[in-house]
Amino acid sequence: MSAPAAIGLVALLLVAGTYxxxxxxxxxxxxxxxxxxxxxxxxxxPVYSAALAMTTSRTTTERPDxxxxxxxxxxxxxxxxxxxxxxxxxxGIVAADPETGFVVFSAAIAFVMIAVFxxxxxxxxxxxxxxxxxxxxxxLSFQIPFLLAMLATSLPAESLSLVRIVExxxxxxxxxxxxxxxxxxxxxxxxxxxxxxxxxxxxxxxAGGTSAEDAGMARLLWGMAxxxxxxxxxxxxxxxxxxxxxxxxxxGPVWVIVKTLALLGLILAAGHLFARxxxxxxxxxxxxxxxxxxxxxxxxxxxxxx
Amino acid sequence: MTPLVRRLAARAPVPxxxxxxxxxxxxxxxxxxxxxxxxxDTPRAAALLLVAGAIxxxxRDAVARTHDALPHPRATVLWxxxxxxxxxxxxxxxxxxxxxxxxxxxxxxRLVLGSRxxxxxxxxxxxPIEWRGVGPYGQGGTGMTGGTPYGRPMxxxxxxxxGLRLDVVPVEIGPFFARLPAGLVLDLSVAGxxxxxxxxxxxxxxxxxxxxxGAARSPFIRALSGPVAIAELEVARARDHxxxxxxxxHAQGMPSLGVRALRLAHEVQPGDxxxxxxxxxxxxxxxxxxxxxxxxxxxxxxxxxxMGLGPVSRAxxxxxxxxxxxxxxxALGFAPRVLDADDxxxxxxxxxxEAAAALxxxxxxxxxxxxxxxxxxxxxxxxxxxxxxxDRAIALIPRLxxxxxxxxxxxxxxxxxxxxDESGLAVSVDAAVxx
Amino acid sequence: MVALGPxxxxxxxxxTALLAVLGLWWFGDRGRGRRTSAPERVPFTGGRxxxxxxxxxxxxxxxxxxLMFLAFDMxxxxxxxxxxxxxxxxxxxxxxxxxxxxxxxxxxLYAWRERALDWA
Numbered sequence: 056m057s058a059p060a061a062i063g064l065v066a067l068l069l070v071a072g073t074y075x076x077x078x079x080x081x082x083x084x085x086x087x088x089x090x091x092x093x094x095x096x097x098x099x100x101p102v103y104s105a106a107l108a109m110t111t112s113r114t115t116t117e118r119p120d121x122x123x124x125x126x127x128x129x130x131x132x133x134x135x136x137x138x139x140x141x142x143x144x145x146x147g148i149v150a151a152d153p154e155t156g157f158v159v160f161s162a163a164i165a166f167v168m169i170a171v172f173x174x175x176x177x178x179x180x181x182x183x184x185x186x187x188x189x190x191x192x193x194x195l196s197f198q199i200p201f202l203l204a205m206l207a208t209s210l211p212a213e214s215l216s217l218v219r220i221v222e223x224x225x226x227x228x229x230x231x232x233x234x235x236x237x238x239x240x241x242x243x244x245x246x247x248x249x250x251x252x253x254x255x256x257x258x259x260x261x262a263g264g265t266s267a268e269d270a271g272m273a274r275l276l277w278g279m280a281x282x283x284x285x286x287x288x289x290x291x292x293x294x295x296x297x298x299x300x301x302x303x304x305x306x307g308p309v310w311v312i313v314k315t316l317a318l319l320g321l322i323l324a325a326g327h328l329f330a331r332x333x334x335x336x337x338x339x340x341x342x343x344x345x346x347x348x349x350x351x352x353x354x355x356x357x358x359x360x361x
Numbered sequence: 362m363t364p365l366v367r368r369l370a371a372r373a374p375v376p377x378x379x380x381x382x383x384x385x386x387x388x389x390x391x392x393x394x395x396x397x398x399x400x401x402d403t404p405r406a407a408a409l410l411l412v413a414g415a416i417x418x419x420x421r422d423a424v425a426r427t428h429d430a431l432p433h434p435r436a437t438v439l440w441x442x443x444x445x446x447x448x449x450x451x452x453x454x455x456x457x458x459x460x461x462x463x464x465x466x467x468x469x470x471r472l473v474l475g476s477r478x479x480x481x482x483x484x485x486x487x488x489p490i491e492w493r494g495v496g497p498y499g500q501g502g503t504g505m506t507g508g509t510p511y512g513r514p515m516x517x518x519x520x521x522x523x524g525l526r527l528d529v530v531p532v533e534i535g536p537f538f539a540r541l542p543a544g545l546v547l548d549l550s551v552a553g554x555x556x557x558x559x560x561x562x563x564x565x566x567x568x569x570x571x572x573x574x575g576a577a578r579s580p581f582i583r584a585l586s587g588p589v590a591i592a593e594l595e596v597a598r599a600r601d602h603x604x605x606x607x608x609x610x611h612a613q614g615m616p617s618l619g620v621r622a623l624r625l626a627h628e629v630q631p632g633d634x635x636x637x638x639x640x641x642x643x644x645x646x647x648x649x650x651x652x653x654x655x656x657x658x659x660x661x662x663x664x665x666x667x668m669g670l671g672p673v674s675r676a677x678x679x680x681x682x683x684x685x686x687x688x689x690x691x692a693l694g695f696a697p698r699v700l701d702a703d704d705x706x707x708x709x710x711x712x713x714x715e716a717a718a719a720l721x722x723x724x725x726x727x728x729x730x731x732x733x734x735x736x737x738x739x740x741x742x743x744x745x746x747x748x749x750x751x752d753r754a755i756a757l758i759p760r761l762x763x764x765x766x767x768x769x770x771x772x773x774x775x776x777x778x779x780x781x782d783e784s785g786l787a788v789s790v791d792a793a794v795x796x
Numbered sequence: 797m798v799a800l801g802p803x804x805x806x807x808x809x810x811x812t813a814l815l816a817v818l819g820l821w822w823f824g825d826r827g828r829g830r831r832t833s834a835p836e837r838v839p840f841t842g843g844r845x846x847x848x849x850x851x852x853x854x855x856x857x858x859x860x861x862x863l864m865f866l867a868f869d870m871x872x873x874x875x876x877x878x879x880x881x882x883x884x885x886x887x888x889x890x891x892x893x894x895x896x897x898x899x900x901x902x903x904x905l906y907a908w909r910e911r912a913l914d915w916a
Binding site: 534535 | 830833834835836838840841842843844845846847848849850851852853854855856857915
């Protein structure tokens with residue numbers, strides 16, 4: 056795909072995805088809270104809130120790291136864009152399909168830690184700083200299981216290209232071939248996009264954590280960046296585990312969208328129905344349970360290929 | 362262009378940073394049920410500051426600093442207080458008994474549409490210390506960042522239990538930290554994410570006695586000076602526990618389930634014990650006790666015997682409950698729930714069980730009255746004039762928090778169910794008796 | 797651009813997103829140019845002013861785990877090419893990687909026993 060087309064496609068996916076996350080999250084929050092809201096209210100609320108952010112001034116703190124503060128949401132959004140650019144929508148429709156697409160995606164995920172840490176570091180305020188360092192522990196723990204869960208999908212494809220990974224699922228989706236893969240990916244995907252029970256850096260106990268000092272546009276952009284990352288993780292999950300564009304009757308891109316929405320729904324629901332995990336517990340579970348399980352997944356699904 | 366954006370913005374849910382002053386704790390919490398409002402956790406996310414109830418002189422600086430932390434455009438609503446010496450000339454004052462929501466929505470719309478100007482800062486625009494470092498980025502001079510910008514030095518080294526010498530950050534949390542009762546100020550020393558030392562710098566809103574005596578009375582406070590029906594007391598107990606649960610669920614990252622708990626607190630009636638038990642089972646399925654609350658953390662056992670801290674004592678295996686000494690409760694066959702674990706999770710479970718049992722008891726009680734005078738078992742423990750359970754619990758905080766990671770410390774603190782209003786009211790009853 | 801291949805396209809997408817958000821940050825702020833007073837800049841911890849700056853020589857108590865991460869991250873570097881040739885190399889690839897990872901996992905067990913994974 057040419058660069059302008061790719062930029063347009065990813066921008067469209069990001070904007071639409073962010074909006075869907077904003078609406079979906081409000082809807083699920085209302086359901087979980089036993090609150091009735093009208094569909095129209097749900098659909099327009101994100102627009103109104105965004106408009107409010109635009110009319111509100113940004114605040115600053117004493118001696119903040121100004122450039123870092125601005126860079127954090129930009130970096131997180133660009134990483135989400137990079138990750139989304141690797142997701143194939145249909146045969147021939149993918150923003151970018153390098154031979155090493157999976158490696159590029161992994162690199163984007165690895166850099167999320169930098170963006171979140173920068174965001175918590177920049178305001179020079181205690182609660183954001185705690186969130187930042189907490190995400191350090193979280194990120195160092197989820198990297199390995201996340202990559203291992205994804206890596207297992209490139210064994211049957213014999214390639215690191217995501218288009219090949221989707222093509223290799225024509226006979227059988229990876230969610231069936233590697234039953235451990237998708238659950239692992241989703242748990243760790245929650246950690247990557249720091250959402251719901253794994254929203255440790257921006258948690259309620261830290262009064263907003265890394266975003267505690269964000270006002271107006273800064274708050275809006277960070278929220279949108281978080282949602283973008285969530286969309287990227289869900290879309291990649293749909294491609295790598297749910298067979299991407301494969302599916303009966305409907306055209307390929309529609310299947311990708313349906314599957315992405317399904318994963319988003321699961322993640323958003325988990326966000327409201329599970330308690331926040333203690334950081335220590337998450338670190339222990341990652342190393343002592345998720346990594347061995349992910350390795351088991353790699354070797355068992357590998358053994359079936361021989 | 363701008364007018365359209367403003368018109369859209371004026372229809373957004375109103376982000377409010379609430380300060381729940383004396384006697385307004387429950388009223389502020391109830392605002393979470395309002396669809397048009399969002400109670401936010403930090404003033405940076407708010408457009409309106411809601412100062413509800415009275416705030417003592419010692420916290421007025423903190424109110425002003427919170428006010429100044431709001432982004433522009435911003436405005437303040439004073440609800441049920443006396444203005445509290447705040448230098449906000451034309452902030453709307455809403456009567457304590459009136460509905461504050463229309464006033465908030467109206468003020469917000471005028472603010473965003475530009476017909477009301479934003480509020481200027483209250484505090485004087487002075488840097489604590491005028492600071493100019495050496496060099497283009499102020500990087501020169503002495504010290505880590507070239508002196509003490511804003512009069513604030515860098516944190517200094519201190520010993521740590523890991524045997525290292527790294528920075529220990531002294532920080533005061535409160536009096537208006539979103540997850541803690543207003544008026545509570547913790548003076549913490551934090552090394553990394555672990556609290557190495559905790560002190561309580563303030564445990565009251567500091568309002569005058571006359572204001573306290575004029576505040577609305579809960580059934581438990583009324584029970585100190587006259588007979589109250591058991592059914593009323595027990596329903597109030599269940600509701601109080603459910604309100605606690607709403608806040609505690611929020612602290613563990615589940616604000617929407619917290620809203621559900623709050624609604625349940627409004628709806629439950631005598632005999633609805635099973636409804637509470639069902640909700641308790643639901644919250645247990647969120648992984649709360651498996652991965653969210655620190656198991657074994659927050660133990661207090663050696664200090665607890667005789668302290669009469671209600672659910673905290675009973676979760677530590679101590680059957681301390683004034684209702685046991687009450688003949689009216691004995692006639693109803695009352696037996697307190699007791700658990701052995703003495704940790705954060707046990708206190709949580711015990712409050713759910715107690716709320717359910719209280720509703721069952723209320724259904725059995727008919728129109729019997731409590732038999733004790735001058736003392737009552739409040740939802741937080743033994744309450745007598747001038748002596749509230751939260752006051753006694755405050756003394757346990759330093760030992761409770763030391764060595765805990767931040768979120769564990771918060772969970773432990775929340776598990777104490779501190780209610781500074783109850784303390785103030787108990788004092789005012791004491792004064793009334795003395796007069 | 798097309799001649800430079802998909803990696804160049806990916807770079808273009810990333811940079812565009814980065815610049816777009818930075819642009820929104822600078823130009824989408826209504827308070828741009830407004831002078832903030834000193835009290836408005838005080839970091840918020842509940843209403844009291846902080847005594848020291850928040851930046852500090854932070855005791856990241858999870859540092860042993862961070863060291864362990866380095867070992868595993870190197871292992872991931874080997875696993876990318878390994879995954880591609882796995883099917884063609886067959887059992888030998890499986891055994892070799894199994895041995896390598898088995899040894900690393902023993903390291904995790906040791907770290908776990910030494911309480912490197914919990915710190916509070």
